Amino acid sequence: MHFDLTGLSGVGALKDILLKVYLGKFQPNELQSIIQQQLDCFEQKIGQQPDFIDGHQHVHQFPQVRDTLLDCLVQRYDHKIPIRTKTYQTDLKAKIIYFLGGYKLRQKLIQQQxxxxxxxxxxxxFNTDLTGLKTLWEGWLKQASNNSVIMCHSARIDRNWTDEIYAARCIEYEWLLSDEFLALWDQYACRAQSWKNLGE
Structure with missing residues (x-):
C-alpha cells in the first residue's frame, strides 16, 4: 500500500506536512483516521490486506506518522507488515529523504524486529529523458543487493490526468516496456518477487 498524505488525502502539500509533523501538530486521532481509511480502501479495492507498506513522497517515515502507522498496523492486523525504508543511493536528494525520517524509522524497525x-x-x-533514465537504472542495478527495491512511478498517457510528475511517469512507462530495459534486467539477472518476500 502506498500511504498518502499529500495527494488524495487532501491534508496539504509536502512542505505543509513537514512543518506539521516536525512541530508535532498532528492529532493522533487525525492520523489514525487517515491511515484506517486508506487501509479500508485498499482492502475494498484489492480484496486482501497489504503485503508491504511505503509512503507517497516518503511520508510514512516522518515523525508522528511513523509511530502512528506502526501502531495502527499492529492493532489492525496483529502482525508486522513489511515496511519500505533505507536507500542505498548517495546523491543529495536521497540523503535528504533519509535524513527526514528514514534513519529513525529504520532504527525503530530494527529495535522492534x-x-x-x-x-x-x-x-x-523527474526531469530526464529515456537515455537518462537508462543511465539511472543501470547505476541502480549495479549497486543493488539481494532483495533491493527499485521504485518507479510509471503511467500510460492520459491527457485528462494532471500530476506534477506526469511527463516523467509517461517516460518511465515507455522505458519499462522497452527492449533496452529487458536487456538490462537480464544482464543483471534480476527476478521479480512478491513484496511480502522482500523483508529482512
Missing amino acids: WSHNPSFAGIYS
Whole structure:
C-alpha cells in the first residue's frame, strides 16, 4: 500500500506536512483516521490486506506518522507488515529523504524486529529523458543487493490526468516496456518477487 498524505488525502502539500509533523501538530486521532481509511480502501479495492507498506513522497517515515502507522498496523492486523525504508543511493536528494525520517524509522524497525526491505533506489529529479533514465537504472542495478527495491512511478498517457510528475511517469512507462530495459534486467539477472518476500 502506498500511504498518502499529500495527494488524495487532501491534508496539504509536502512542505505543509513537514512543518506539521516536525512541530508535532498532528492529532493522533487525525492520523489514525487517515491511515484506517486508506487501509479500508485498499482492502475494498484489492480484496486482501497489504503485503508491504511505503509512503507517497516518503511520508510514512516522518515523525508522528511513523509511530502512528506502526501502531495502527499492529492493532489492525496483529502482525508486522513489511515496511519500505533505507536507500542505498548517495546523491543529495536521497540523503535528504533519509535524513527526514528514514534513519529513525529504520532504527525503530530494527529495535522492534519489524520486517523491512534491505535497501531501495529509484530517487531522481523527474526531469530526464529515456537515455537518462537508462543511465539511472543501470547505476541502480549495479549497486543493488539481494532483495533491493527499485521504485518507479510509471503511467500510460492520459491527457485528462494532471500530476506534477506526469511527463516523467509517461517516460518511465515507455522505458519499462522497452527492449533496452529487458536487456538490462537480464544482464543483471534480476527476478521479480512478491513484496511480502522482500523483508529482512
